[in-house]
Amino acid sequence: MQLNETICAISSPPGQGAVAIVRLSGDSAFEIGNKLIEFPDNKEKSASTIAANSIRFCKIKDGDMLIDEGMAAFFHAPHSYTSEDTIEIYCHGSQYIQQRILETLIKNGARLAKPGEFTLRAFLNGKLDLSQAEGVADLIASGSEAAHRLAINQIKGGFSEEIKMLRDELLHFVTLIELELDFSEEDVEFADREQLYNLIDKIERKLRKLIRSFSYGNAIKNGIPVAIVGKTNVGKSTLLNKLLHEEKAIVSEIAGTTRDFIEDTISLEGITFRFIDTAGIRKTSNEIETIGIERALKKLREAQIVLVMIDANDNQEEIEKSLEFIKAESHINKHILFIINKIDSVINPDLLLHDIKSKINIKGDYYTISAKFGTNIQQLENKLIEIAKQDSPPDSSVIVTNARHFEALQKSHESILRVIEGLDNKLSGDLLSMDIREVLHYLGEITGEITNDEILGNIFKNFCIGK
Amino acid sequence: MQLNETICAISSPPGQGAVAIVRLSGDSAFEIGNKLIEFPDNKEKSASTIAANSIRFCKIKDGDMLIDEGMAAFFHAPHSYTSEDTIEIYCHGSQYIQQRILETLIKNGARLAKPGEFTLRAFLNGKLDLSQAEGVADLIASGSEAAHRLAINQIKGGFSEEIKMLRDELLHFVTLIELELDFSEEDVEFADREQLYNLIDKIERKLRKLIRSFSYGNAIKNGIPVAIVGKTNVGKSTLLNKLLHEEKAIVSEIAGTTRDFIEDTISLEGITFRFIDTAGIRKTSNEIETIGIERALKKLREAQIVLVMIDANDNQEEIEKSLEFIKAESHINKHILFIINKIDSVINPDLLLHDIKSKINIKGDYYTISAKFGTNIQQLENKLIEIAKQDSPPDSSVIVTNARHFEALQKSHESILRVIEGLDNKLSGDLLSMDIREVLHYLGEITGEITNDEILGNIFKNFCIGK
Numbered sequence: 001m002q003l004n005e006t007i008c009a010i011s012s013p014p015g016q017g018a019v020a021i022v023r024l025s026g027d028s029a030f031e032i033g034n035k036l037i038e039f040p041d042n043k044e045k046s047a048s049t050i051a052a053n054s055i056r057f058c059k060i061k062d063g064d065m066l067i068d069e070g071m072a073a074f075f076h077a078p079h080s081y082t083s084e085d086t087i088e089i090y091c092h093g094s095q096y097i098q099q100r101i102l103e104t105l106i107k108n109g110a111r112l113a114k115p116g117e118f119t120l121r122a123f124l125n126g127k128l129d130l131s132q133a134e135g136v137a138d139l140i141a142s143g144s145e146a147a148h149r150l151a152i153n154q155i156k157g158g159f160s161e162e163i164k165m166l167r168d169e170l171l172h173f174v175t176l177i178e179l180e181l182d183f184s185e186e187d188v189e190f191a192d193r194e195q196l197y198n199l200i201d202k203i204e205r206k207l208r209k210l211i212r213s214f215s216y217g218n219a220i221k222n223g224i225p226v227a228i229v230g231k232t233n234v235g236k237s238t239l240l241n242k243l244l245h246e247e248k249a250i251v252s253e254i255a256g257t258t259r260d261f262i263e264d265t266i267s268l269e270g271i272t273f274r275f276i277d278t279a280g281i282r283k284t285s286n287e288i289e290t291i292g293i294e295r296a297l298k299k300l301r302e303a304q305i306v307l308v309m310i311d312a313n314d315n316q317e318e319i320e321k322s323l324e325f326i327k328a329e330s331h332i333n334k335h336i337l338f339i340i341n342k343i344d345s346v347i348n349p350d351l352l353l354h355d356i357k358s359k360i361n362i363k364g365d366y367y368t369i370s371a372k373f374g375t376n377i378q379q380l381e382n383k384l385i386e387i388a389k390q391d392s393p394p395d396s397s398v399i400v401t402n403a404r405h406f407e408a409l410q411k412s413h414e415s416i417l418r419v420i421e422g423l424d425n426k427l428s429g430d431l432l433s434m435d436i437r438e439v440l441h442y443l444g445e446i447t448g449e450i451t452n453d454e455i456l457g458n459i460f461k462n463f464c465i466g467k
Numbered sequence: 468m469q470l471n472e473t474i475c476a477i478s479s480p481p482g483q484g485a486v487a488i489v490r491l492s493g494d495s496a497f498e499i500g501n502k503l504i505e506f507p508d509n510k511e512k513s514a515s516t517i518a519a520n521s522i523r524f525c526k527i528k529d530g531d532m533l534i535d536e537g538m539a540a541f542f543h544a545p546h547s548y549t550s551e552d553t554i555e556i557y558c559h560g561s562q563y564i565q566q567r568i569l570e571t572l573i574k575n576g577a578r579l580a581k582p583g584e585f586t587l588r589a590f591l592n593g594k595l596d597l598s599q600a601e602g603v604a605d606l607i608a609s610g611s612e613a614a615h616r617l618a619i620n621q622i623k624g625g626f627s628e629e630i631k632m633l634r635d636e637l638l639h640f641v642t643l644i645e646l647e648l649d650f651s652e653e654d655v656e657f658a659d660r661e662q663l664y665n666l667i668d669k670i671e672r673k674l675r676k677l678i679r680s681f682s683y684g685n686a687i688k689n690g691i692p693v694a695i696v697g698k699t700n701v702g703k704s705t706l707l708n709k710l711l712h713e714e715k716a717i718v719s720e721i722a723g724t725t726r727d728f729i730e731d732t733i734s735l736e737g738i739t740f741r742f743i744d745t746a747g748i749r750k751t752s753n754e755i756e757t758i759g760i761e762r763a764l765k766k767l768r769e770a771q772i773v774l775v776m777i778d779a780n781d782n783q784e785e786i787e788k789s790l791e792f793i794k795a796e797s798h799i800n801k802h803i804l805f806i807i808n809k810i811d812s813v814i815n816p817d818l819l820l821h822d823i824k825s826k827i828n829i830k831g832d833y834y835t836i837s838a839k840f841g842t843n844i845q846q847l848e849n850k851l852i853e854i855a856k857q858d859s860p861p862d863s864s865v866i867v868t869n870a871r872h873f874e875a876l877q878k879s880h881e882s883i884l885r886v887i888e889g890l891d892n893k894l895s896g897d898l899l900s901m902d903i904r905e906v907l908h909y910l911g912e913i914t915g916e917i918t919n920d921e922i923l924g925n926i927f928k929n930f931c932i933g934k
Contacts, residue, residue, distance in 0.1 A: 012487065013560055016607060017480030018585075018934030019488050021557070055522045055540045066619055068606075073522045073540065090488070090555075093480055093931075094607045096615050118485075139535075140483060140561045148563050152533055464560075467485030 007113035008105040010098050011466035017093035022101045029085040035108045037072050052076040062104040068097050082118050083125035116463025130448025131160045137463050145270030146220045150401050159398045160447045166203050167443045174436045177429045200419050207413045210400050216391050217401035223265050223274030224388055227300050230309030235341040238371040271388045305335045312342045335387045336364035344370040405446050412442035474580035475572040477565050478933035484560035489568045496552040502575045504539050519543040529571040535564050549585050550592035583930025597915025598627045604930050612737030613687045617868050626865045627914045633670050634910045641903040644896045664890050674880040677867050683858045684868035690732050690741030691855055694767050697776030702808040705838040738855045772802045779809045802854045803831035811837040872913050879909035
């Protein structure tokens with residue numbers, strides 16, 4: 001965290017394009033910039049004398065060698081992203097030129113920025129709080145409308161403000177309580193216990209609500225996990241392909257945590273669903289099978305929605321077998337959809353549905369589809385969207401999307417429960433103040449009012465370079 | 468070419484990054500910008516009232532929906548890249564945001580730019596001539612120091628100026644000659660034939676020099692083609708890998724024009740060599756073999772340098788076979804290097820070299836190497852660099868890198884030879900003027916003083932979008 005060093009990086013996406021951005025920030029930004037940037041228009045002689053917030057045509061040179069002709073923008077501290085003197089160079093997007101400019105900046109005294117170091121500096125210089133800085137990374141990574149909206153809200157600082165407000169109110173009380181300790185022999189109460197109780201109660205409810213919002217926030221950010229279970233050849237892949245085909249937005253295929261699970265994501269009405277396909281896990285020998293089942297169960301536990309696929313031609317025994325996974329686990333808080341596939345091969349689907357429903361004794365929704373011919377796929381999609389939306393808190397409310405915030409919120413909640421217990425048991429002010437101080441600590445970690453190098457290191461290492 | 472439409476595109480490299488650039492240019496750029504861009508600082512109310520060449524923090528919105536917070540730069544016609552009103556938006560580099568901003572611009576009346584359309588407008592509005600515009604595309608694609616230097620020179624306009632100067636001088640003379648025609652009955656000579664002859668002679672020499680520079684310019688731009696021939700297992704791949712390993716700059720592997728030829732490029736002292744590996748072509752059945760040999764010969768013809776690899780353990784018959792390709796073709800203007808590989812398995816390499824030299828009756832350079840152990844690879848590299856540099860014209864001279872320019876230069880050269888012939892034969896002014904007009908036409912095509920939609924279409928279709 002040497003803030004006195006001047007850092008540089010390519011800020012545009014990696015690769016070749018029409019225009020690329022090289023960013024330079026720090027105390028010596030103008031001094032270094034002067035060595036590279038030359039203005040064909042002689043009136044403005046150097047980077048340091050160019051007006052703040054202006055953008056100019058310039059030559060970019062390494063000594064006498066012309067690297068490129070481009071534009072450069074000049075930002076004067078503290079009116080820049082990092083709050084430091086900053087130059088942004090917009091050059092032709094050849095990789096050679098990008099690399100060459102970077103090398104020349106480094107030769108003239110700049111250092112290559114670490115991932116997220118510009119945003120880290122913005123935080124350290126008080127431009128952003130920590131939660132907002134994390135929102136920047138989320139915003140860049142957001143691939144769906146819903147994830148984008150949550151990240152934008154986090155950057156706007158609504159969540160931070162809410163946390164800061166709670167913290168300020170608490171701070172007021174803890175100060176009063178600690179003041180009491182100074183007058184302990186006189187047995188006074190500066191902090192009205194009734195008011196304190198009400199505040200603590202309000203904060204407890206607020207924290208609970210925020211903690212609860214995480215399951216939605218996390219699902220939106222990373223995609224709502226949906227598991228598909230069913231015997232081999234029941235049509236899991238066909239259904240998945242059909243859903244992927246129907247998709248209106250970005251399709252991606254990412255390797256899951258284990259090789260057995262290839263995860264596909266689809267986007268329906270701006271919400272990402274992450275499909276966990278458990279296909280193939282039962283094909284192996286006995287010992288492996290156990291591991292496979294273990295894994296499938298683990299995946300099932302993570303899923304928010306479970307699609308249980310049944311072949312319309314299955315007999316009672318086969319249906320029983322398909323329900324194995326579902327029965328093996330408790331599925332509170334999971335949405336289970338029974339999907340009877342291959343109805344194209346059945347004469348009377350309604351009768352079949354009625355028959356199967358009577359055999360299955362598990363709460364859930366039932367769909368008869370033909371994955372192959374696309375029959376009733378739209379209904380299934382509508383149901384998925386409905387489930388996603390039914391878990392969503394009201395539009396105005398703050399939603400936690402960040403696992404670090406979630407953890408800090410949980411810890412502050414634990415502490416606040418101890419404060420409540422303390423108040424109930426008429427605990428002495430010094431003990432009470434310790435618990436409140438803990439709440440303050442954890443809440444402070446979220447916005448970065450309380451922080452340390454390790455926390456910062458962990459947050460910013462996942463940023464991209466140039467941000 | 469509807470210049471009245473306002474165009475937009477993502478100008479930064481494709482993909483996700485810290486910051487992306489969306490460019491908007493045209494008559495309605497500010498009007499459309501006003502609909503998306505909002506300044507939290509109320510003093511400056513709209514895109515149209517922001518000072519030219521300034522860059523400001525702003526909110527980017529689609530109606531009430533906040534898409535992003537970022538920066539926007541404002542350029543007023545004619546002081547912009549395109550010479551039109553232009554806004555550049557610097558947004559967070561998520562693909563979702565980039566796409567969303569583009570969609571919103573289009574919804575508000577902009578149109579997605581075609582490849583190179585910003586540069587096309589710059590040309591049509593007289594900001595660049597055609598040769599400079601082509602330099603922009605070359606600059607973005609340039610992957611080596613030498614290619615970069617040639618592209619930068621082309622953008623700087625040295626080549627264009629040279630062409631324009633020749634053209635202006637010629638134009639002066641053709642005007643005088645055509646004036647003579649008006650006074651044809653009086654038999655006057657406004658254009659001094661002696662002076663004209665000197666000029667034409669100067670231009671002819673100049674054109675010849677430019678045409679000759681193309682083989683170097685083209686090699687630098689696309690890499691100097693080097694073919695490696697030799698029997699299977701002679702060590703072609705090992706040598707290639709060794710050279711690649713020694714490389715100081717960018718390594719890339721591109722699919723060649725046919726599947727059989729994988730082309731590797733290496734960069735030595737800023738010069739790109741494009742290796743044509745003919746490995747494996749003789750392994751197939753007879754009919755295919757013929758096709759393979761045909762292809763190898765075609766590749767050989769393209770090569771500027773041919774490495775003929777011989778196994779140090781080969782007998783006379785095997786050596787003869789290795790020379791098959793070389794003997795089959797005429798190799799004027801090719802540099803042939805005989806490379807005796809696997810000298811690590813030979814007791815007296817010098818003796819062997821002497822022996823082989825006496826057997827091979829073809830002009831060329833001889834190297835004894837061990838590709839496996841890296842012996843004498845440095846010498847070979849030095850030779851490659853020496854050959855590349857020996858073809859290079861002096862630093863100050865203009866080098867033609869563009870096939871279109873090459874063709875136009877060849878055509879103008881043909882016409883100028885006819886002018887010389889005409890002067891020698893004391894051709895009448897009207898016939899002389901026709902040939903000179905042809906020279907003017909082809910030279911004008913290079914800089915774009917003479918152009919048409921087809922020429923422009925062919926040039927700009929190869930640009931990237933956003934430039």
